[in-house]
Amino acid sequence: MSVRRLQEPQPEQGWHSKRRSPSLPEVYKSMKVPTKGSFFRRLLAFVGPGYLVAVGYMDPGNWATSLAGGSMFGYTLLSVILISNLMAIVLQALSARLGIATGRDLAQACRDHYSKPVNFSLWILCELAIAACDLAEVIGSAIALQLLFGLPLIYGVLLTALDVMLVLFLQNKGFRYIEAIVISLIVIIMLCFGVEMALSRPEIGGIVSGFIPSPEIIKNPQMLYIALGILGATVMPHNLYLHSSIVQTRNYEDTVQGKKSAIRFATIDSTVALMLALFVNAAILILSAAAFHSTGHTEVAEIQDAYQLLTPLLGTGIASVLFAVALLASGQNSTLTGTLAGQIVMEGFLNIRLKPWIRRLITRAIAIVPAVLVIGIAGEKATGSLLILSQVILSLQLSFAVIPLVMFTGDKKKMGPHTAPKWLQILAWFITIVIAILNVYLLYGTFAF
Secondary structure, X not given: OOEEEOOOOOOOOOOOOOOOOOOOOOOXXXXXXXXXXXXXXXXXHHOOHHHHHHHHHOOHHHHHHHXXXXXXXXXXXXXXXXXXXXXXXXXXXXXXXXXXXXXXXXXXXXXXXXXXXXXXXXXXXXXXXXXXHHHHHHHHHHHHHHHHHOOOHHHHXXXXXXXXXXXXXXXXXXXXXXXXXXXXXXXXXXHHHHHHHHHHOOOHHHHHHHOXXXXXXXXXHHHHHHHHHHHHHHOOHHHHHHHHHHHHHEEOOOOHHHHHHHHHHHHHHHHHHHHXXXXXXXXXXXXXXXXXXXXXXXXXXXXXXXXXXXXXXXXXXXXXXXXXXXXXXXXXXXXXXXXXXXXXXXXXXXXXXXOHHHHHHHHHHHHHHHHXXXXXXXXXXXXXXXXXXXXXXXXXXXXHHHHHHHHHHOOHHHHHHHOOOXXXXXXXXXXXXXXXXXXXXXXXXXXXX
């Protein structure tokens, strides 16, 4: 195995050490950014990273909570999806700000700020989160292959290892190719759910009222638990590391004004992309509410059950097919970003660079082995429990990524003129506290009940 340890440069103001070689050095500042021209032309140069981040907000791990919420409570929990998405927009904007302003991704910033034992602990937690996310993607892709082609689930899990070749091929072609594939798959997912919603004929009034928070969410313990599941599984911790790195693929001017402009365009990019993720997550819940809740099927939480019921309830076989196609696109999309996130956190925390194919095989093996063992021992029905477990692990890690991010972006010594404004810092800390409390409550409910 080829391992290369990077040399430590000299310190700089606000940090204990100078910036080292950037993460993803093969694509660092590889894309030109026009300094003149229309606003749209300059914005277009920054479009891409936000969509890679948005993938994590519509991965297979989020489907179960949205399906359960829609089938049990109709449109009521749409407000929870909206609030979760707004929280994500704020945190991802801070992630982009950190990467552009400091030239460091979140993992590198943590490595500089914290002691070696703390950094090692943060790295282990982050690796667990990436493996848990990868586990959800493996299971989601395998379920989609089973639904579309009748492939046994265990074979589908093993087949997902082949996506290593796709990732390596795209990385060698250039970062724009990865972004183009991701955006194309997001379009496929959106088109599938657009057709699904048209077929299910949801109540427009119910959708509108669902986006307004209801006191019933707090009063009903079962509804509150599902709502917490949606909140806890929405913000993906590895996305905060990922975004702070991939925004540096743009070759913006290394000046105060150049960075300010880059932060503005990167924030617009991620905000628009996450609004598309909001559409997908809301569409899953709306479909579930219209197809299942309104017909008395109030206990649909498994992806396979939803697939089987869509055809008879909506009266056409294309409904189930589109559902499975969207699931497959979602799973494959998430594998691309998981690979990049794994490379970023290992290089950032440990200052060690592995070859991309070695890194990808390690990450995928960590996800495939438990999936194969559980399916082989407990059967295919156990995949639902594995999906839930993956979301619990993600919830555990989330605060360990959010707190350093909010702390760093509010530190004037580290951020200089690009420090987050006071109102944004207050909002970010409020979101951080809410996420921490909700995740603790969610974990307590998961293990207590």
